[in-house]
Amino acid sequence: QVLLxxxxxxxxxxxxxxxxxxxxxxxxxxxxAIGWFRQAPGKEREGVxxxxxxxxxxxxxxxxxxxxxxxxxxxxxMAFLQMDTLTSDDTAIYxxxxxxxxxxxxxxxxxxxxxxxxxxxxxxxxxxx
Numbered sequence: 093q094v095l096l097x098x099x100x101x102x103x104x105x106x107x108x109x110x111x112x113x114x115x116x117x118x119x120x121x122x123x124x125a126i127g128w129f130r131q132a133p134g135k136e137r138e139g140v141x142x143x144x145x146x147x148x149x150x151x152x153x154x155x156x157x158x159x160x161x162x163x164x165x166x167x168x169x170m171a172f173l174q175m176d177t178l179t180s181d182d183t184a185i186y187x188x189x190x191x192x193x194x195x196x197x198x199x200x201x202x203x204x205x206x207x208x209x210x211x212x213x214x215x216x217x218x219x220x221x
Contacts, residue, residue, distance in 0.1 A: 101215030114188035125197035130184035139203025
C-alpha cells in the first residue's frame with residue numbers, strides 16, 4: 093500500500109500556473125505509474141494525466157493537453173503535476189494515485205480511476221476569472 097499526500101493547491105487567477113506535489117511512501121516510486129485526477133463540485137472524478145511506470149509515455153485528457161505535465165522525482169519519492177494557463181474550468185480538488193503493483197501500466201497508462209488503488213486526500217485548486 094502506497095501512502096500519498098498532495099500539496100501545492102491554492103487560488104490563482106485565470107492564465108496563471110500551479111505545481112502540485114504528491115509525496116509518496118514508495119521507496120521505488122520509479123516502478124509505479126502515476127495518475128492525477130480531479131473532481132469539480134457536483135461532478136464525477138475524472139482523470140487528468142498519467143505517467144507510465146517506464147517513464148516513457150504520458151497521457152492527458154484533451155482539455156489539459158499541452159497545459160499540464162506529469163513528472164516524478166523518485167529520489168524524493170515525489171510526483172508532480174505542473175499546470176499552466178489555468179482557466180476556471182480547472183477548478184477542482186486534485187488527487188494523485190498509483191496502481192496496486194509496481195510495474196503495472198509499464199508502456200501505457202489509464203485515465204480511469206478503476207486502474208488505481210492508492211489515493212491521496214486531495215488538494216483544492218481554485219481558478220478565478
